[in-house]
Amino acid sequence: MTTPDLGGLTCKEVVELVTDYLEGVLPVDMHRRFDQHLSVCDPCVIYLDQMRQTIATIGKLPEESISQPVMDTLLQHFRGWPRERT
Amino acid sequence: MLSPRTPPGVTTELELPPLAVPMATLGDNEAELVAALKRRDEMAFVTLLQRYQGQLLRLALVYCRTTELAEEVVQDTWLGVIQGIDRFEGRSSFKTWLFQILVNRARTRAVREGRMLSFSSLAEEAETQSEPAVPADRFRALDDLWPNNWAVPPHSWGESPEALLLGAETMELVQRAIAQLPPAQVQVITLRDVEGWSSEEVCNVLEISETNQRVLLHRARSRVRAALEAHFEERNR
Numbered sequence: 343m344t345t346p347d348l349g350g351l352t353c354k355e356v357v358e359l360v361t362d363y364l365e366g367v368l369p370v371d372m373h374r375r376f377d378q379h380l381s382v383c384d385p386c387v388i389y390l391d392q393m394r395q396t397i398a399t400i401g402k403l404p405e406e407s408i409s410q411p412v413m414d415t416l417l418q419h420f421r422g423w424p425r426e427r428t
Numbered sequence: 429m430l431s432p433r434t435p436p437g438v439t440t441e442l443e444l445p446p447l448a449v450p451m452a453t454l455g456d457n458e459a460e461l462v463a464a465l466k467r468r469d470e471m472a473f474v475t476l477l478q479r480y481q482g483q484l485l486r487l488a489l490v491y492c493r494t495t496e497l498a499e500e501v502v503q504d505t506w507l508g509v510i511q512g513i514d515r516f517e518g519r520s521s522f523k524t525w526l527f528q529i530l531v532n533r534a535r536t537r538a539v540r541e542g543r544m545l546s547f548s549s550l551a552e553e554a555e556t557q558s559e560p561a562v563p564a565d566r567f568r569a570l571d572d573l574w575p576n577n578w579a580v581p582p583h584s585w586g587e588s589p590e591a592l593l594l595g596a597e598t599m600e601l602v603q604r605a606i607a608q609l610p611p612a613q614v615q616v617i618t619l620r621d622v623e624g625w626s627s628e629e630v631c632n633v634l635e636i637s638e639t640n641q642r643v644l645l646h647r648a649r650s651r652v653r654a655a656l657e658a659h660f661e662e663r664n665r
Binding site: 348352353354355357358360361362365367383384385386388389391392393395396397398399400401402403404405412413415416417419420421423 | 468470473474477481482499502503506507510560561562564567575576577578581582583584585593594598599602603606617621622624627638642645646649650652653656657
């Protein structure tokens with residue numbers, strides 16, 4: 343059995359590099375080693391996928407919206423706002 | 429961008445009824461909105477309110493323990509905009525300026541109300557020793573044939589986990605997981621992943637370095653992933 347080339351990275355190192363990888367800030371050589379690791383390590387591929395899915399899920403959290411009373415109060419202030427054009 | 433106005437010199441062949449333009453759509457151009465705001469254009473104000481109120485409230489909630497206090501801080505922020513817009517010169521983006529006002533007011537307010545969550549230094553929090561993204565016991569021991577590679581590997585959440593991930597239960601879980609993070613991590617993950625800001629924008633508003641921002645983001649995302657994983661493993665048991 344030949345030893346797979348893990349890019350000289352352990353899985354423990356990979357999970358700490360995931361954010362830098364996704365942010366695109368890994369140095370070229372490290373990025374290549376990361377890709378090499380992924381090409382032979384399925385669990386790390388799954389881990390990376392889960393991070394992507396996590397980020398996508400966070401992005402779907404519902405928005406807070408402005409309530410009418412708050413809008414009304416602010417508009418009142420806006421209307422009473424003096425012009426100070428120079 | 430569609431403009432309801434017809435440029436001068438252009439005659440329309442047909443007299444069409446005026447386009448139904450929704451109340452608050454003044455376009456996406458920030459400079460245009462700022463100029464309109466300086467002219468005291470109410471529609472510009474409403475557009476900005478609708479665009480940023482939710483984001484402001486969410487960030488304010490990171491600083492303030494109660495929704496009531498957070499809403500007051502956001503209102504303060506808009507008053508700050510009204511008072512300051514004539515002196516805004518566009519050296520930073522309007523968005524950065526707006527959120528800097530919020531952060532300043534939220535900090536001042538939280539201190540005054542004695543409800544300051546520990547925000548002494550975001551950078552400090554980034555530099556403290558942290559727990560690993562994945563617990564050490566999920567990796568093989570050093571005397572193993574494959575030291576530090578997976579011993580307890582993650583399992584796929586399925587081919588199309590969208591339905592699972594976007595369910596109300598999961599959303600609540602994610603919200604809870606974020607709320608339990610240390611404050612600096614909450615701020616960074618909220619702005620980056622909930623609001624979709626760029627890292628540069630986050631660094632500008634929170635006044636932290638790119639590196640610190642990334643460290644905080646990494647810890648926050650890792651913890652939310654772990655919470656989701658625990659949730660799905662529990663379900664599949």
